[in-house]
Amino acid sequence: MAVSSSLFTSSLQGSMVAPKTLKCYREYMCSPSNLSCRQSGYSKSVYLTHLRLLPSGKLLKREQTDRVSPKDRIQCCAVQVENAPSFSVGKKFQLDDVIEAQQFDRDILGAIFKVAREVEKIEKNSPGSQILKGYLMATLFYEPSTRTRLSFESAMKRLGGEVLTTENAREFSSAAKGETLEDTIRTIEGYSDIIVMRHFESGAAKRAAVTAGIPIINAGDGPGQHPTQALLDVYTIEREVGKLDGIKVGLVGDLANGRTVRSLAYLLAKYQDVKIYFVSPDVVKMKDDIKDYLTSKGVEWEESTDLMEVASKCDVVYQTRIQKERFGERIDQYEEARGKYIVDQNVLDVMQKHAVVMHPLPRLDEITVDVDGDPRAAYFRQAKNGLYIRMALLKLLLVGW
């Protein structure tokens, strides 16, 4: 399974833990200080009712009972488990953290999308707009990403929640002061109910989740994961095309470096009869790990150099930006690559009526501005869907289904 562990990183170095530890239950090794819990092992048959999802009163009470030996605490948690309803399909969707796209299967994706549609209908000042009242989200951004941050903060506030913002979280762990990420998380979890974190290092979100006693959402960790982007992409396809089984998707542009298209390809493999076309300049072709993975899952794929032909067949043309910063000093290669596959009026002309153009944004000129006015230009709706997906995830992590 080494292949899939590197699916979301473009290099095999620093690869993540093996897939079988990806879904895990939380073993309650609670320190008296903050009920910090450690993720470990894997057990399909054991699901704990997450302590932090209890009404805050109970959680607070527990925090105050200091000096209980670790052993006593585990017992206490066990009692909690016994009180939980018996395991059911519903329990499968228990969300503790959102760390990587791989943690979601087809059923849980469908369930999250259903919630996203519900929160989409929430009207200003309706009761629904207050379901996260009293909850506090900390956006702990070690590198700025205004777009992602505002999307999460809007999501929280649209549901009545409050936000603590930081875009200079590097200060916490500056070389000079040298605090570990784990210590920072233990401090911030004292101030908030959920942490949305962006980090420059692959795997940082997982480390945070292992430490934290409150839910962590990964808003991007280096070249690694950006799971909420992957979710909103799949959600947008379902919304725009009306289905996920049997669709044809053209992935266009920088397929080597874009974590977005890699995650998307991975998630699409969870659906039936999907066909994927890769259309990219030679220097940024889709890597073999994804191709092998798709093949192993029985997903049809092919590479093409003919954008027009692909566009005429597809339900979704997913365009991406050629990332200049990946080319270093080879500006000539960059210039050649960026001009090669442009989605313009000509592409629209061959696309089917029901098909859509998507893009993770920001775009440069890989989609011409005259495309914007066409109903099939779905990329700004796609960005808006990011709001609904994040509202859904915040709701699920904080107050449950």
Add this chain to the structure above:
Amino acid sequence: MAVSSSLFTSSLQGSMVAPKTLKCYREYMCSPSNLSCRQSGYSKSVYLTHLRLLPSGKLLKREQTDRVSPKDRIQCCAVQVENAPSFSVGKKFQLDDVIEAQQFDRDILGAIFKVAREVEKIEKNSPGSQILKGYLMATLFYEPSTRTRLSFESAMKRLGGEVLTTENAREFSSAAKGETLEDTIRTIEGYSDIIVMRHFESGAAKRAAVTAGIPIINAGDGPGQHPTQALLDVYTIEREVGKLDGIKVGLVGDLANGRTVRSLAYLLAKYQDVKIYFVSPDVVKMKDDIKDYLTSKGVEWEESTDLMEVASKCDVVYQTRIQKERFGERIDQYEEARGKYIVDQNVLDVMQKHAVVMHPLPRLDEITVDVDGDPRAAYFRQAKNGLYIRMALLKLLLVGW
């Protein structure tokens, strides 16, 4: 009309569009994605009820009806217009955006000031303090301006609204990523109900307003406009002096570079029997465009080098900071200019009892600190009035009169 098009810029280059397009209605060229609308043309006889001012439920519904052809949409908007109440004086004040001081005439200024006085009286936790509950304002600042940003954010929160903050919006449109302002606006409008924008380029706010389907407030765009500052200045004069017709105003300091005094002169021309005195060092004298404009409007003005004499006659002494950054390497000229006209106790001594000293802040030493204690020192009250003007504008743009 070339003169007035450059009234608010200190150079004629990069001047704004001709005045006749300044007031405009919104032609609904709605793309299915976000009801984005384009401002164009000018018609005094046509006022549309702004779609975005409808209860959010209706607007949401509309956003969800994808795939309607552009033509259908326009028809649909037309129906909306037919349902609107018949045109009246009240309709004249329909505010869509706040882009430049020129968009306001005497009547609308008076009406805004009336609202400003009302919001000033709102008490903590009274019903009035919740009139913007559920609304979300995004402060999209491409350059930091903490003072202006905090004033807007305070205004929004004092009315029960919520805020998404960014002071590093340049990241959106960084050279590396190269996103256009228009794309950024289309993304942010998906997260918020109103955008307060500060930009380093003259005309940026207008471009944003053309793109956005939600209201835009210009919080300063380069050397161009800072309309809420202009409004709070006029409001302060009315509050402090008790009238605007028949007043005498001394504009002192850097009259060449300060957009504040240029805007103020322009707005004062809308009132009767106003007399304006220009008192400034030679190198930063008021430019001819404003003088010509005042003359064309029948506003009396004169230049003077005698601050004491002017101060003794005026109702308002409006002092400004000599902006060092405008002098480049001519530090000698700067030093000469900055020390020339200081408002101090001596100036106060000759001022009339009812007159006031104003300043847009921050100040250096062009007003001495011993003036602060005098009741006629109005500049901190002026800053506070900025809060009320912004509360009024937010209310008007989001929930109407």
Add this chain to the structure above:
Amino acid sequence: MAVSSSLFTSSLQGSMVAPKTLKCYREYMCSPSNLSCRQSGYSKSVYLTHLRLLPSGKLLKREQTDRVSPKDRIQCCAVQVENAPSFSVGKKFQLDDVIEAQQFDRDILGAIFKVAREVEKIEKNSPGSQILKGYLMATLFYEPSTRTRLSFESAMKRLGGEVLTTENAREFSSAAKGETLEDTIRTIEGYSDIIVMRHFESGAAKRAAVTAGIPIINAGDGPGQHPTQALLDVYTIEREVGKLDGIKVGLVGDLANGRTVRSLAYLLAKYQDVKIYFVSPDVVKMKDDIKDYLTSKGVEWEESTDLMEVASKCDVVYQTRIQKERFGERIDQYEEARGKYIVDQNVLDVMQKHAVVMHPLPRLDEITVDVDGDPRAAYFRQAKNGLYIRMALLKLLLVGW
């Protein structure tokens, strides 16, 4: 009393005003603009009911009555005082600002701690969680300190209040623009109900408090004060050990430069039968001013080089970080100092069962990670206590006892 004036600074230069002006009443020298008040003098027998603690309606009304001569205003304030209840123990706790640890005596510390315990019990969406609804706190940070800022902002929001954030407040007073701190404060107090301020200059918070008509909380001013840290340390000892009289405290690490341990030593001197051990590398020993002060107050103290022996006797082992930045180019000295006294499992082994390890955070490796799981590791609980102390202070300053 020169000693105590330098207690909280590590050098005698730039020392603060003499202790007898530390507690002071506010003399109402109100300017019509903003009821700004000046602290001056000292009088144990006079306590004013702080005007700003009146219901906002009254305060607003007063702000609107411009043009009252300063003399009239003072009279008006005097009337206010007459209406106040007669002086009692309760009145002694009237909090106007939180500027330095010295302003608190044993009684007021106890009273604040009692409130801290009460706010700790406030549950989500209970009435208690809304006691600061409608209040607006501005965090005016001239240097970033994300940890402290988030703690204050969380405290405000946990009580239903709202926040205006700035971490780049230096812009206000940039060399280019040159605004004074006083002018900035006068502007910001127009937008908010309380200012939490962090500054790079010792004494800045006091200057702000003298200017402001609303409460100021010092969140650290240069090498000077960080009173809320001092309070949360004492609060944590009381919570963890159960008492303050008769305790034994080992202060470990950088005792020369850490303002935390200096403040703590000072505050501990207010309690009975306290014994303090200083354990530090030679280059960062506790300075004589604190030792002399403790002696003068009858507090027993001794220096030791044996951490194990001290740890075995103490109720509290208060570890601190050796601050690399204080050593300049003497990296060798730093390396020697930092490795000398580490709290690890061996130290835990000799500590008493009821004793605790504290640390102001962030830590490097002066406490090993394996200590974290021990119930006696109190440092993350200590950080959390900062939240409760700040909630208590915000409540007291804004709505009183």
